[in-house]
Amino acid sequence: MKKWILLLTGVLLVSIIAAGCSSGNNSGTVNNASPSADNTQNGGAKVNISLWVLNTGWEWLPEAVRDFEQTNPNISVEVTKYEVDPIKEALKVAASSKTLPDMWFTWGGSLGSFYAENGMTMDLTQVAADHKWSEIYNQTAIDMSTYDGKVSGIPIHLNVLGMWYPKNVYQKLNLQAPATFAEFESQLQTLKDNNITPLAFGSKGGWHTMRLTEQLLEHFAGPELHDKLNSLDASWNDPAVVKAFGKIKEYTDKGYFPMGYSSLDPSEAESLIYQEAAGIINEGTWFDGTIITNGFNPKDFDVFKFPNDQTPSRASVFAEMFQINAETEAAKQEAAIKFGEYLTSTDVINKYVEDYGSPAALEFNISDTTPHLKPLLDSAGDGGFLITDQALPQEVAQKLFEAQDKVALDEWTPQQAAEGMDKAVTAYKSKQK
Template structure:
């Protein structure tokens, strides 16, 4: 799926995700499930055929899902749900292994873009297009989240979260260094030096898995290349062997050499990098609309932290966005598919979101509440008012983004020059296009 996310601003707020914040409350063509009831969860005490479904989800901060599934099972006595939870990188790895061995669960969490597209492209997911029409998904979920869950015109997942990213910092660290959110890129760089001189790690990134440092890489690429070139690069309509790409990797190397990242960050787990922020031993981290919840979960208070859009003179100044969803196994039997759709619609419904809003994150459902414990959610969503770009590990084909990850590490440890990084990524992009 390739879409122009420079127009995401109008889509993000269309339908009233914020306006309604005070309200309560490749596809498998042959697998068309029948209508499963309203998206709020179906009839209570359904006495139909007994069925057990398996679900894979993330682990950190997902206790709300266990509670919601317990609620669901009370209303649907004929459906048993078995949940397995994984970390961010383990779920990616285990899903691919399960796909190759034909042992995928009945329903699983994944991301939009190229991360989620693998499964419909290989005929592993239920085509939800007709179900979406029957159940009026356009009235239930944010259009941007639906778009990011759609491949070749077919809906491949039920949207769960819609996320916008920004630069977070502990207020105490900035106050101690007498800093305010930077207005320009030059201000940002000056603050990195000030933070370093004050005895804290300026940038809390862990490059194990590649995706965490990638958030800074893509922000730098947006700054040096501008929105038009950035979009062309991620859609493989421009050469990666470009001066803006070289400049991006020069800057990553510069920040590495100046000690702006944690020591040994190339092999550091992102959660270890996050811990530096919780402990207020680091200045900045690039996280999204879920980070209020992370802060509250880790024995701190989200109100003691602030967030700003990555500073750039580019117009519009765009943050990155991405969606998360539940996909349904296209090869499961019909009863399991219907039960899985029913569950996915239930745990993404307005009533469930509002019940667990303090822990839920940034919902894809429309007309949901915003909790007092997520004080930065509206600010982050508003930051996309002038446009946004799809996060790079979902916008790029996976074989290309893996080369970006490799380039980040090799430049950091001095094995590649920034020019070599640009050339190697361009070669990977060319190889991908030639194979397609």
């Protein structure tokens, strides 16, 4: 393994963010925690903290918890795991009933901002300053965990998305990674002509197809308008939006997606890639680990940056973090900070580097089992835009998911989809007055 210093801050746009870990100091046991947290370890009252995380990508967590509890015998950690969409729902339900855990995993952008804006998360601004997070985490990841000038979470992952494909499929068809949007579309038809489903996308939940929609928006709208659409500073009833939805309709009609993809689970669509029955899937820096978990070799796959024909050519990026309950008692908050910094420390990242994902930490080892991590992070060198379901308010993002499906099912025209989005934005903005 070679040591690699991740310095994306200077190259990712500040306006962007927003599926590894970050933090602490560079030792397995964080020694820069607050004094009261240290007192918890040395004879204080027993503290139990609850943590909600995803059930995939965290296979290493039980061992890390055991190590932490051995070093910190007065702190115990209770972990509950959820699938992606269920954890979003469980957190919202818990927020409304005031039963949030002491600490939880979430995403940057509008997903994490909900809890910060409603006073549910601990303000970590002073902790970040005291513990010198700017020297530990990528600044972009910190920025994507910050709302209204307050640091709201401990950065875990900084993720970049790309278009993955089985090498065998491309070699058999004599294809190379496309350099232009026209080449990309030509390859979709070539794949289809050879009885290979071009795009392994499942639209159940909406977010999988959204990753393609946002790339089409970047292509047709360009970076400036795309950012204004996401910040709700431009009308979605725009020709560029209509063109993007038009491509979803066109690709559906041409059979570029799996049969019945509007209701297909993304994991089912993903299986087509392993079978080499599909040509391309849009996944991120975590996907090497996903491939291994499913019993395949990541070296049998490769990845390219979506050719959006823009200069600079931006990648889709997002961050993930741990938030801490603002209402939980101080001892639990201090223990949660210590545990979060421990999980995101360089020593922990390096110990589990093959399974950890794409860390938000500045310094860590690159594993031979994650051969696509560096190329993906490098692909964001020209900048990035925040992934749509973190950039948009959640009710507007849900309307985007609905619009995608209605276009695919021929219930809405692309123009009606653009109009529907614009109405949803207007309704959302009227509620904020």
